[in-house]
Every structure is written in structure tokens, then in C-alpha cells.
Amino acid sequence: MQIAVLIKQVPDSDDVRMDEVTGTMIREGAGAMINPLDLHALQEALTIRSSQGGEVVALSMGPPQAEAALREALALGADAVVFLSDPRFAASDTWATARTLAAACERTGPYDLILAGEKATDGETGQVGPEVAVMLGVPFSTYVSRVEFDGCGSVEVSRTVEDGIERQKLPLPCLLTVLRDINEPAMPTLSGKKAARRAALTVQGMDSLGLSPDEAGLAGSPTRVRRIFRPSLARNPRIFKAGDIEEGIVALFDELESRGLIDEQGPS
Ligand SMILES: Cc1cc2nc3c(=O)[nH]c(=O)nc-3n(C[C@H](O)[C@H](O)[C@H](O)COP(=O)(O)OP(=O)(O)OC[C@H]3O[C@@H](n4cnc5c(N)ncnc54)[C@H](O)[C@@H]3O)c2cc1C
Numbered sequence: 417m418q419i420a421v422l423i424k425q426v427p428d429s430d431d432v433r434m435d436e437v438t439g440t441m442i443r444e445g446a447g448a449m450i451n452p453l454d455l456h457a458l459q460e461a462l463t464i465r466s467s468q469g470g471e472v473v474a475l476s477m478g479p480p481q482a483e484a485a486l487r488e489a490l491a492l493g494a495d496a497v498v499f500l501s502d503p504r505f506a507a508s509d510t511w512a513t514a515r516t517l518a519a520a521c522e523r524t525g526p527y528d529l530i531l532a533g534e535k536a537t538d539g540e541t542g543q544v545g546p547e548v549a550v551m552l553g554v555p556f557s558t559y560v561s562r563v564e565f566d567g568c569g570s571v572e573v574s575r576t577v578e579d580g581i582e583r584q585k586l587p588l589p590c591l592l593t594v595l596r597d598i599n600e601p602a603m604p605t606l607s608g609k610k611a612a613r614r615a616a617l618t619v620q621g622m623d624s625l626g627l628s629p630d631e632a633g634l635a636g637s638p639t640r641v642r643r644i645f646r647p648s649l650a651r652n653p654r655i656f657k658a659g660d661i662e663e664g665i666v667a668l669f670d671e672l673e674s675r676g677l678i679d680e681q682g683p684s
Contacts, residue, residue: 417470419461420521421494422532422548424451425478425485434644450485453533455492455601457594460563461531462493462602468565471495473524477505477516483617490612491604498524502621504629509637510539514547516632519625521552529571530591534559545593556591557584561598 428447435442450458461472474489476482477500486497498520505516521527530552532545542558549556561581562574575582576595586592604612622632629635654671658664672678 417464417468417528418525419464419470419472420525420527420530421454421458421461421472421474421489422517422530422545423454423458423474423476423485423489424533424536424544425449425476425482426451426536426538436644448481448484450488451533451536451538453535453594453596456596456598457531457533458489458492458494459599459601460594461529463599464529464563464565470528473498473527475517475520475524476500477508477513477520479506486617487612487615488604490615491608492602493604493608497615497617499617499619500621500625501619502633504622504633507634507637508632509639510541510543510547511638512632512634512636514544514551515636516625516627517544518548518551519627519631520620521548523620523625526589528588530554530589532591532593534593534595542593545591549591552589552591554589554591555586556593557586558593560592560594563592563598 425448428449433442433446458472458474464470465472472494473496474486474494475498476486476489478485480501482501483499486494486499489497500516500520505512508516521530530548532548534545535542536544546556546558557573557575559575559577560573561576564572566572566585570585570587571590571592572583572585573592575584576597622629625632627636656664656667656671658667669678
């Protein structure tokens with residue numbers, strides 16, 4: 417089974433700074449790591465490879481420093497990587513990102529299964545996976561927490577949704593976006609790390625993917641960031657400072673009662 421895993425390099429902290437003028441992310445000075453959910457997608461691909469055979473290929477689009485994410489994917493056990501990096505990919509929105517990844521899947525595939533994280537910790541739209549599937553014309557499922565193969569060319573998945581677990585059966589090829597409950601990612605081995613450091617990595621750009629300048633990067637992005645701002649705090653928190661815990665609880669209950677949120681019997 418040929419499996420592609422979409423891997424995004426993200427800042428390694430929640431403190432993402434934005435340039436309020438250009439509306440883009442300030443990456444300088446920020447550490448970087450593989451998007452945590454993508455590690456679960458990669459782990460699932462490695463587990464499927466163990467049971468079904470085949471190859472795992474990790475694909476990532478990003479600036480030159482995103483190479484580190486792909487080397488880590490190799491250290492974790494990916495058989496091959498595809499690095500999509502071109503200054504003209506800069507400022508891609510989710511549509512242009514998906515277009516680039518879909519073109520790379522078409523060029524380097526065909527793949528029976530494409531796995532992605534449910535969302536990235538920085539952009540956090542959760543759009544890229546489903547967009548790639550639509551562009552490739554394959555079915556997809558999101559919020560996947562379990563994957564099973566029936567050996568008849570289809571895959572059965574469990575989706576964790578708000579009111580429980582939903583089961584879906586999809587024909588291959590298909591794309592799945594995964595949640596963290598799906599597995600526990602393994603650590604890279606020392607020999608894996610050494611091999612990954614030595615591995616030759618080729619870079620693909622807009623021309624080698626056969627994309628025209630209006631299909632990727634800023635020119636291929638139908639959305640624009642018009643304004644970036646920190647939302648003002650809508651709540652007006654009050655902190656109860658008290659000498660002992662009982663005093664604090666009494667003060668809290670008095671406040672809730674005065675606001676009509678509870679009565680003497682308890683919460684209204
Ligand atoms: C108008 C506009 C301009 C932007 N300009 C910039 C910019 O200049 N610089 C910048 O850093 N960001 C920019 N962004 C954000 C950028 O578009 C998103 O980070 C990117 O498209 C992915 O979206 P996301 O983070 O919401 O991913 P999600 O959809 O939340 O990611 C879901 C999954 O898709 C896969 N995936 C997502 N992105 C990639 C990738 N690059 N490679 C491989 N797999 C991936 C991963 O498996 C990930 O877990 C811009 C966004 C907009 C709307």
C-alpha cells in the first residue's frame with residue numbers, strides 16, 4: 417500500500433506573532449517542530465505499513481527550514497520524503513497550499529491512502545486535508561480515531577464526533593485526517609536519526625510540479641488577510657482573594673447569588 421502523509425512544520429510555541437501590516441506570520445526567532453497531529457498521522461501510516469506492506473512517503477510544503485521536519489519524518493521511519501519549497505509558494509492560503517500538495521501527490525503517487533493531521537496548531541483551519549482530497553477527486557473522512565482494513569479495497573474508520581463515534585466505510589484511494597487518540601507516536605531511533613541526517617533530499621518547486629504562478633503562492637490564494645488584531649477580552653474576570661478556602665467559597669457564592677446565577681438551593 418502506498419501511503420502519503422502530509423506534514424507541516426509549525427512554530428513550537430503557542431505564542432505565534434503576526435505582522436499586523438502584512439498579515440503574515442513572523443517566523444524569525446521562533447523554534448519549529450512537526451505539527452503534533454501530523455506525528456499521529458505518520459505513526460498510523462507506519463502501523464498500516466507493518467500490517468499491509470508498502471511504502472510511506474512524507475510530503476511537506478514550507479520554507480527551507482521545513483527540511484528539518486522531513487528529516488525527522490525519515491528518522492521516525494518514513495521511506496521517502498517530498499520537500500516542496502519555492503519562494504513563490506510564500507503567503508499561500510489553505511487553497512494554494514492544498515493545490516501544491518495535491519499536485520505533489522499526483523506527481524509522486526498514485527497513493528492508496530493519504531493521511532493528514534486534523535488541523536495545524538498555527539493556522540488551525542482544518543481545511544487543507546479535505547481540500548487536497550477534493551482536488552485529487554478522492555473521498556475523505558475527518559476526525560478519524562481508528563482505521564481498519566477489510567482487505568477488499570476499502571477502509572473502515574471511526575470518527576470521534578460531538579455526540580459519539582461515527583463509523584464510515586470509504587473506498588481506496590481516500591484521504592483521512594486524524595485525531596491524537598488514534599495512536600501513541602513512537603520516538604525516533606538513533607540509527608534512524610543518523611540515516612535521516614545523511615539522506616539526500618531533493619526540493620520540488622512550482623516548475624517541477626507543473627504549477628503555473630497563478631495556481632500557488634500569493635497569486636494562487638483566493639483569500640487575503642485584511643486585518644490582524646488581538647480580540648479584546650470580552651469577559652470581566654473577578655479574582656477572589658481570601659485568607660482561607662472557606663472564606664473564598666462563601667465570597668464566590670455570594671457573588672453568584674447577587675448576579676442571580678444561583679439561589680439558595682444551588683445553580684439555577
Ligand atoms: C491570505 C493568507 C495568507 C497567508 N500567508 C501566510 C504566510 O505568508 N506565511 C505563512 O506561514 N502562512 C500564511 N498563511 C497561513 C497558511 O495559509 C496556512 O498555514 C496553510 O495554508 C495551512 O493552513 P492551516 O495551518 O490552517 O492547516 P490545517 O488545514 O489546519 O492543517 C491540516 C493538516 O494539513 C496538512 N498541512 C497543512 N499545511 C501543510 C503544509 N504546508 N505542508 C504539508 N502538510 C500541510 C497537515 O497534515 C495538517 O495537519 C496565510 C493564510 C492566508 C489565508
